[in-house]
Amino acid sequence: MGTRVKFWGVRGSTPTPQAENLRYGGNTSCVEVRVDDQIFVFDCGTGFRNLGKTLTTDAAGKPVYAHIFLSHFHWDHIQGIPFFTPLYNNKDNYFFFHSSNRTRGLQRAIEEQMSDPYFPVDMSEMAAHRNFYDIEEDRIAFDDTVVQSMWLNHPQGCLGFRIETPQHVVVYATDNEPGHPIFDKNVRKLADGADVLIYDAQYLPEEYEAKKRGWGHSHWREAINIVMESGTKELVLFHHDPDHDDSVIANVVRTAREHYAKVTAAAEGMEIQL
DSSP: OOEEEEEEEOBOSSOOOOGGGTTTOOOBOEEEEEETTEEEEEOOSTHHHHHHHHHHHHHTTSOOEEEEEOSOOSHHHHTTGGGOGGGTSOTTOEEEEEEOOSSSOHHHHHHHHTSTTTOSSOGGGOOSEEEEEEOSSOEEEETTEEEEEEEESOTTOEEEEEEEOSSOEEEEEOSOOSOOHHHHHHHHHHHTTOSEEEEEOOBOHHHIIIIITTSSOOBHHHHHHHHHHHTOSEEEEESBOTTOOHHHHHHHHHHHTTTOSSEEEOOTTOEEEO
């Protein structure tokens, strides 16, 4: 069974389409995990748009089926949904959205995002089948693949996800602030023995200590702590701050590798084949 991880959006908070960000990319959160022919998508930031274009091209008119997991509904995790071509161009496409309705359901959140005066068309223009499922802390089986969700420490809540196949484990845990005993334990449970941990490293440690406490994000030092304590094989730093250009991120990777060798920073288009 093959597992492939591809990064379509890696930025936090807001898109940053500047020249100095070309190496790592400026689109907001969207990660695709393929398990054989099953498609799992984690978050729908602006990177979701390019994923949609590729899925449409690759499908060549055939139906597209995908399970889409939303960690939470902040702008940078849903703003690609109105621009996702497969939702509009084929009535035989099926998308299964999984998210918590702790604050509101995803369908309502999308409807409000696309309502007057914020967007020129509404959800009625979407021809594809859309199914919405409420999840909390669950273990959901998709054939031989299991997706486990657990709560992380973020304002208004955020779910982290552990994708288990018979051979591999990939963890997507973004928008998490360290320092809360329950959520610190949760993220380590998710990461336990994982092949790949995709983890929030929005701030530099010194930025976090000086002025970012309570904002719901983490840094590379905490990422290293999680990896060392949970036995994760490979760490991918994710959700880069909009004010961190390529040189800042590259320097973070160099510094982090002094503490743990298998560290990289998520970059648009980057693939990990397991």
